[in-house]
Amino acid sequence: MTTVAAAPRVLVFSTNNISDPGIDLAGSSHLHYPPGAVVISLPCTSGIKPSWVLYALQRGFDGVFIASDGDECAYLPDCSERSARVVSQAQALLSEAGIDGQRLKIAAICSVCAEPFARQIRQFCDDLSRLGSGELVA
Numbered sequence: 001m002t003t004v005a006a007a008p009r010v011l012v013f014s015t016n017n018i019s020d021p022g023i024d025l026a027g028s029s030h031l032h033y034p035p036g037a038v039v040i041s042l043p044c045t046s047g048i049k050p051s052w053v054l055y056a057l058q059r060g061f062d063g064v065f066i067a068s069d070g071d072e073c074a075y076l077p078d079c080s081e082r083s084a085r086v087v088s089q090a091q092a093l094l095s096e097a098g099i100d101g102q103r104l105k106i107a108a109i110c111s112v113c114a115e116p117f118a119r120q121i122r123q124f125c126d127d128l129s130r131l132g133s134g135e136l137v138a
Contacts, residue, residue: 004036006036007125008125010038010062011061012037014067015042016043019109020111023067026118033117037121038061042068048086050093053090054099063103063104063127063128066105068109087104105120
C-alpha cells in the first residue's frame with residue numbers, strides 16, 4: 001500500500017489591494033498549487049504582528065507565507081522596510097521557540113502575479129515537505 005503525504009498547511013498573509021488579486025487570479029486561472037494554503041487578507045504587509053507567525057506554527061500550520069505588497073503599498077511609503085522588520089522579528093521569535101526559520105517565507109506578489117504566486121507556494125510547500133512535520137508543542 002502506498003501512503004500519500006498530506007500537503008503542508010500554509011498560512012498565507014496577503015494584502016487586499018495588491019497580492020489578493022494575484023492570488024485570486026491564480027485560482028480563477030486554475031493554476032495548480034497545494035490545497036493546504038489558507039489566505040488571510042490584510043490592508044498592508046507591515047501590519048502583520050510577528051507573534052501571529054509563531055502562533056500559526058504552534059497551532060498546526062507547517063509554514064507561513066507572506067505575500068508582500070512590496071513597493072506598491074498604497075498606505076505606507078516605507079512598507080518594504082517595515083515588512084522586513086516584521087520578518088526579522090518573527091525570525092527571532094521562531095529561533096527563541098526552537099522553530100526552523102525556513103518555515104517563514106516572504107515574497108512580493110502583485111495583482112497580476114498569478115503564476116509567480118503559484119510557483120512560490122509550490123516551492124515553499126516542497127521545502128516544507130523536506131523539513132518534515134510542523135507539529136509543535138504549544
